[in-house]
Amino acid sequence: MIRNDALDRLPVRHAVPELLRALDGRGTAVLHAPPGTGKTTLVPLALAGLIGDGPRRRVLVAEPRRMAVRAAARRMAWLLGQEVGEAVGFSVRGERRTGPSTRVEVVTTGILLQRLQRDPELSGADVVLLDECHERHLDADTAMAFLVDVRATLRPELKLIAASATGDAEAWAELLTVLEGSGPAPVVRATGEGHGYGVRFAAPPAGIRPSHGTWVDPALLRHVAATVRLAMERHEGDVLCFLPGTGEIARTAGLLQGLDAEVLQLHGRAPAAVQDAVLRGREPGGERRVVLATSVAESSLTVPGVRIVVDSGLAREPRTDHARGLGSLATVPVSAAAATQRAGRSGREAHGIVYRCWSEAEDGHRPRFPSPEIKIAELADFALRVACWGDPTAAGLALLDAPPAGAMAAARSVLTAIGAVDENGRVSERGTRMSRLGLHPRLARALLDSAPEVGVRRAAEVVALLSEEPPREYGDDLAAAWRAARRGADGYGARWKAEARRLERSAADAGTAPAGSGPGAGGSGAGGSDAGGSASGGAPHRGDDAVTGLVTALAFPERVARAREGSGFLMVSGTGAELAEGSGLRSAPWLAVAVADRTARSAVARVRLAAVIDEGMARTAAGHLLHTGEEVRWEEGDVVARSVSRLGAVELAERPLRDEADPGLVRAALLDGLRREGLGLLRWSRESQELRRRLGFLHRVLADPWPDMSDEALLDRAEEWLEPELSRAVRRADLGRIDAGQALQRLLPWATGEAARLDELAPERIEVPSGSRIRVDYSGEQPVLAVKLQEMFGLARTPRVAGVPVVVHLLSPAGRPAAVTADLASFWRDGYRSVRAELRGRYPKHPWPEDPAAAAPTRHTSARLRKEA
Numbered sequence: 001m002i003r004n005d006a007l008d009r010l011p012v013r014h015a016v017p018e019l020l021r022a023l024d025g026r027g028t029a030v031l032h033a034p035p036g037t038g039k040t041t042l043v044p045l046a047l048a049g050l051i052g053d054g055p056r057r058r059v060l061v062a063e064p065r066r067m068a069v070r071a072a073a074r075r076m077a078w079l080l081g082q083e084v085g086e087a088v089g090f091s092v093r094g095e096r097r098t099g100p101s102t103r104v105e106v107v108t109t110g111i112l113l114q115r116l117q118r119d120p121e122l123s124g125a126d127v128v129l130l131d132e133c134h135e136r137h138l139d140a141d142t143a144m145a146f147l148v149d150v151r152a153t154l155r156p157e158l159k160l161i162a163a164s165a166t167g168d169a170e171a172w173a174e175l176l177t178v179l180e181g182s183g184p185a186p187v188v189r190a191t192g193e194g195h196g197y198g199v200r201f202a203a204p205p206a207g208i209r210p211s212h213g214t215w216v217d218p219a220l221l222r223h224v225a226a227t228v229r230l231a232m233e234r235h236e237g238d239v240l241c242f243l244p245g246t247g248e249i250a251r252t253a254g255l256l257q258g259l260d261a262e263v264l265q266l267h268g269r270a271p272a273a274v275q276d277a278v279l280r281g282r283e284p285g286g287e288r289r290v291v292l293a294t295s296v297a298e299s300s301l302t303v304p305g306v307r308i309v310v311d312s313g314l315a316r317e318p319r320t321d322h323a324r325g326l327g328s329l330a331t332v333p334v335s336a337a338a339a340t341q342r343a344g345r346s347g348r349e350a351h352g353i354v355y356r357c358w359s360e361a362e363d364g365h366r367p368r369f370p371s372p373e374i375k376i377a378e379l380a381d382f383a384l385r386v387a388c389w390g391d392p393t394a395a396g397l398a399l400l401d402a403p404p405a406g407a408m409a410a411a412r413s414v415l416t417a418i419g420a421v422d423e424n425g426r427v428s429e430r431g432t433r434m435s436r437l438g439l440h441p442r443l444a445r446a447l448l449d450s451a452p453e454v455g456v457r458r459a460a461e462v463v464a465l466l467s468e469e470p471p472r473e474y475g476d477d478l479a480a481a482w483r484a485a486r487r488g489a490d491g492y493g494a495r496w497k498a499e500a501r502r503l504e505r506s507a508a509d510a511g512t513a514p515a516g517s518g519p520g521a522g523g524s525g526a527g528g529s530d531a532g533g534s535a536s537g538g539a540p541h542r543g544d545d546a547v548t549g550l551v552t553a554l555a556f557p558e559r560v561a562r563a564r565e566g567s568g569f570l571m572v573s574g575t576g577a578e579l580a581e582g583s584g585l586r587s588a589p590w591l592a593v594a595v596a597d598r599t600a601r602s603a604v605a606r607v608r609l610a611a612v613i614d615e616g617m618a619r620t621a622a623g624h625l626l627h628t629g630e631e632v633r634w635e636e637g638d639v640v641a642r643s644v645s646r647l648g649a650v651e652l653a654e655r656p657l658r659d660e661a662d663p664g665l666v667r668a669a670l671l672d673g674l675r676r677e678g679l680g681l682l683r684w685s686r687e688s689q690e691l692r693r694r695l696g697f698l699h700r701v702l703a704d705p706w707p708d709m710s711d712e713a714l715l716d717r718a719e720e721w722l723e724p725e726l727s728r729a730v731r732r733a734d735l736g737r738i739d740a741g742q743a744l745q746r747l748l749p750w751a752t753g754e755a756a757r758l759d760e761l762a763p764e765r766i767e768v769p770s771g772s773r774i775r776v777d778y779s780g781e782q783p784v785l786a787v788k789l790q791e792m793f794g795l796a797r798t799p800r801v802a803g804v805p806v807v808v809h810l811l812s813p814a815g816r817p818a819a820v821t822a823d824l825a826s827f828w829r830d831g832y833r834s835v836r837a838e839l840r841g842r843y844p845k846h847p848w849p850e851d852p853a854a855a856a857p858t859r860h861t862s863a864r865l866r867k868e869a
Contacts, residue, residue, distance in 0.1 A: 035344025237307025688741025
């Protein structure tokens with residue numbers, strides 16, 4: 001019996017007629033309905049004609065999370081007075097409950113994508129409703145893009161609805177019809193927010209430290225727990241408390257010990273029994289409940305009995321280091337849209353209250369929407385999907401945000417290495433088989449390539465472990481975690497067994513390559529290379545350690561790691577890695593790292609899960625990174641040349657090279673040494689230094705064609721002016737024998753003929769009135785001529801070089817500075833008198849005429865002058 005009383009209480013029912021008219025007229029629409037209005041449960045029933053007077057249709061409802069899929073299907077079945085699997089069914093990975101009479105099927109967006117890739121026309125479906133579009137999950141964005149393409153090219157009669165609680169409805173309206181060019185799709189807005197809710201801000205005490213990585217200040221969790229207790233004292237009903245992750249949930253549960261309530265932990269990895277218990281609500285007369293949840297409870301779920309929401313204000317987002325192939329989680333402030341979704345959980349059954357654990361002033365500074373996953377996630381899976389769709393760059397797809405070029409390049413690199421796409425990004429037959437396994441391409445590669453080596457069942461079991469990380473209490477040894485999962489004493493074990501069976505069937509359906517038939521040295525094959533003798537041969541007889549190691553290494557070849565001297569490991573990607581204190585894996589010579597993360601503040605990755613391997617497995621799995629060649633570099637002050645065998649960044653073997661090193665590499669190393677240590681490595685005589693200063697002066701005052709003599713400029717042109725001496729050099733000592741001055745001559749402007757004017761424009765010496773040839777100092781901003789004062793008698797005009805007056809340092813007979821001038825005429829007229837008065841008595845043997853401008857210049861004493869006279 002249909003529960004019309006419950007349906008009539010859902011505010012979205014008033015928008016259903018307009019939605020049906022929009023679909024009849026345009027075939028597509030955006031449904032904007034606030035949380036708690038019933039868009040997830042009432043609308044699909046109306047679209048399918050299961051309530052109301054509409055035509056009978058087959059409706060697919062896509063949800064971003066498995067928990068939401070099951071909950072939505074159960075709720076709709078309950079509204080119809082039926083069991084799940086009759087008119088309403090669902091499909092998630094590894095489980096499907098539908099029947100011949102099913103008209104509404106709720107699926108994850110991942111399942112929808114698999115169906116689209118097997119059958120782009122979605123035969124048998126009349127309407128697709130993509131729920132919670134505003135959350136911007138990558139699978140949902142991809143499914144939307146494919147469906148828009150299908151409507152524009154294959155099935156214009158397929159009806160498509162984008163349903164959102166808080167998103168930008170106008171942007172979705174534009175997107176739905178962007179390939180048709182028919183103008184924005186209609187936007188249908190439902191009013192009301194369930195039963196409504198009130199908001200109270202519960203700012204934490206001062207001094208809370210900002211979250212980073214997965215670390216959250218314990219003081220904030222204490223404040224959240226205190227807020228839960230306060231809310232329960234002030235209000236009736238159960239509490240739904242939002243926290244960023246499972247670790248915070250567990251710690252907050254500990255802080256709530258002694259509370260007169262049942263404390264439940266709800267997250268994506270919670271056992272199905274716990275999830276079902278949360279969604280059933282408490283038994284009549286049962287104690288109050290506090291449900292500690294991650295973002296899985298933000299949308300598409302009604303937790304019965306909840307009247308209070310306590311929001312920590314934090315969420316988790318993925319971060320990807322594309323260069324290293326490592327992911328991590330970042331704790332970020334929850335967006336305003338997600339905060340609205342969370343708050344709406346309190347008003348689903350009655351008027352509720354939400355406590356926000358941040359200040360009201362801070363509320364307006366939160367980001368409007370969550371970060372689109374396409375902008376921050378690793379994109380190998382997306383890249384394979386779009387390649388299978390026929391658009392490897394995704395340039396022709398209807399996406400609100402284009403994938404970042406760097407992330408797509410990294411993704412294509414991964415897909416090329418595992419043989420899923422060719423060098424142009426087009427999908428291979430192997431890539432098509434991978435896409436049908438319902439796995440990340442890395443795991444699909446591991447399953448296909450390891451099955452011939454270790455057997456399909458064992459390969460499937462290890463890949464199932466890798467597809468959903470085991471509980472932390474299983475430890476960091478993947479082989480030990482495999483044995484724990486086999487015992488099946490918890491909810492994870494049950495899920496793992498079901499997934500392993502699914503993968504075994506999928507691998508059999510997709511077909512597995514015979515041993516050694518993968519791309520081999522290209523990095524994809526499990527066989528074909530027996531570098532260490534342990535990665536090929538009679539594989540079905542391998543033990544657990546060898547099997548887990550091989551499968552993991554095939555999935556994550558760039559995370560193969562060798563033990564370092566001292567402690568820790570070095571991955572072939574070049575990233576350092578560390579195990580937790582007390583880990584049994586610390587003594588392993590090699591590891592295949594399954595799970596690791598690296599925060600922005602850490603120089604090394606933290607290994608969460610790994611398997612022991614040997615060098616043979618490492619060479620097999622990461623064969624595309626194996627390289628043997630010459631390495632010549634400047635190291636510790638000289639050229640070091642050697643032949644090195646490397647697996648990525650891991651050095652496997654080396655031998656020194658002497659005279660047989662590649663000359664080009666030697667020259668590059670010498671140039672690197674010059675750049676690092678400077679031009680002082682060359683031989684700079686006094687003449688060489690003076691030539692450099694003269695040329696530098698001409699460049700400053702005349703510019704081209706005179707060359708720049710700065711260190712930077714000379715190092716940039718080193719190959720030009722240091723040849724051929726550089727080609728004959730092989731070590732540091734050879735650089736010290738190069739005459740820098742002779743080499744600098746090559747930079748003079750010989751081609752224009754200006755080089756011949758060097759001595760004219762910047763003479764090395766200037767002849768003064770006494771007949772002496774005095775060296776010019778070009779080391780400063782202006783050239784300097786240091787000369788005894790008596791040698792300049794009779795010279796009225798200051799000497800010039802390249803049109804620039806020299807600065808004359810007039811010296812006493814003892815060679816000490818007596819005066820400095822760039823205007824000799826002015827000095828003779830105004831300055832000489834005081835200098836004469838000061839020095840005449842000190843140096844009486846030297847001439848001090850009253851009129852120096854008319855006196856004869858001399859470098860001798862007065863007595864000698866008289867004698868010569």
